[in-house]
Amino acid sequence: MHIMIIGGAGMLGRRVAAKLAKDGELGGKPVTALTLVDVFESAAPEGFTGTLRLERRDLSQPGVAEELVALRPDVVLHLAAIVSSEAEADFEKGYAINLDGTRALFEAIRLAGDDYCPRVVFTSSLAVFGAPLPDPIGDDQILTPLTSYGTQKAIGELLLADYSRRGFFDGIGIRLPTICIRPGRPNRAASGFFSNILREPLKGEPAVLPVDRSIRHWFASPEAAAGFILHAAALDGAALGDRRNLTLPGVCVSVAEQIEALRRVAGDQAVALIRDEPDPAIARIIESWPRSFDTKRANELGFKADASMDQIIRLHLQSEAAE
Template identity: 45%
Template sequence: MKILITGGAGFVGARLARTLLARGTLAGQPITRIVLSDQFPLGPHLADLAADARVEARTSPLLAQCEALRDEAFDGVFHLASAVSGECEADFDLGMRSNLDSTRALLDALRSRVQAGAAPTRLVFSSSVAVFGPEDAHPMPEVVGDDTLPTPQTSYGIQKFICEQLVADYTRKGFIDGRSARLMTVTVRPGRPNGAASSFFSGIIREPLAGETSVCPVAPETSHPVASPASTVAGLIAVYEASREAYGGRTALNLPGLTITVQQMLDALARVAGPEVRARVSFQHDERIAGIVARWPRASSAARANALGLQADASFDDIIRQYIADHQGHPTALKGMAG
């Protein structure tokens, strides 16, 4: 079985690749090859993936790779590559190119295989909770569900929603076997802050654990659904392995999220790592970030994913403990917990 992971050098993509390699199979088939496509090379922290004989890395923007993909057979695709929310607001053309144009080019490459006589490739598209937003004609409910009307209020959310519809239509036409899963905000992400408006949801945990200060740009009562890296990857795999009937139609589904406030996140940090670690977080309002986050859902439900056996993380304490366990032995990630 040959699998393509776009955005494969990213955090979620790399974790997905490691999980699949450890499993050895997907949908009952042995995995023989995983192609990691990304605009960035596999760094030293991904040396284990680079050393695996089953892994091939391809480094260039996805849009530049799609023409060649017309001549290559894949059994499965996880399409994770994306410009992030803050980047898309700051640079409209970047968002359209990286999110919309690249997705259509990828879908057309897979369509050309079918038109040449191949069977449709199964594809999982990673959409986002950012497809939901407040709209005068359709107010956003307190809890967004699988059947809530998406009315995105950011360019990133619009691009994700358009791509959901493309995946649905290419599936309707028989060009792919597509499924779209709306990811909740994934935390705790390692590394440095990125251009995502949601980056602080990781930063207020990651930096204090590393002994650094962190500034939270939104109010403590800000509520949002989040998910751990492990539960996110488990959700992507479950969506891939679900039958068409179990998945339930062509529209996107929500992956489970733990609804939590920023204050509750920091309370969990104090319980797990100690009050001195929590004390490294301060609040400083950022109108740009707060304005984006204010247009995102406060809570979510995931009935269709629940029917596949998926559940939200039990607690944010567990999410923090997962990050700590993942980084045992790291030279700097947990130095703020020393002593």
């Protein structure tokens, strides 16, 4: 089985590749080839013994999608995207990568011939939902994105469903929860603090909390998200019917509960490093975000959330220790 990861150098792509290399199989079938595609340099996953290709390519450039599809992967994991803040700041770049890049991939598969019909996994986003939102949000929530990124992801979902219905590929779109704890340095994304307030104190560094502690949100660890992508890759497409896109389960906690989990795992001295510094601009953005979901369909299809915020923090510590 040949698996291609587009976005193979990213935070999730690397984890998915590592897990495939470690497991050596997907859905009971041996993984004999792995192709990692990214505009950045991808790293060879440790211990992979099959055919490995590291392709530094930009999907949105002419001809690239066709060349990738010519490798005939059995599974295409399309994780590559311009992130929300950049897609909002740079209108043309967001549409070029998130819409045109995705469509170029879908078109290349459609036009491949030979009855080629791979499984395609597309990572969509909670940004397809826009306020006002119920709590919890069900599987039939209307998609009314309030960002260009959310619009591009919603269009990707629609294309994925139509191409799947037509039989051009066997697609599944998954709306991942907000990733927590996001590794790396603090960034200025509006959602950054959800990770910052855990990751930085765990290292003994201070962190700023810009919103009220009562704010609740929907989380998955990077490890759970990588597992979701592979669970989606191995699902029976017929079980999806015509509804090819779904919201995935997450851990719903308030900021206060995040902080209590941090206290249980790392003690009062870690919690003391969090400084409340209200930022009305960020608070306003976060106010309009989803709080929780009723993910009945994804649950029935076997997707499983992290057990708790405590587990999410422990997974982060294990992952950091392993690096």
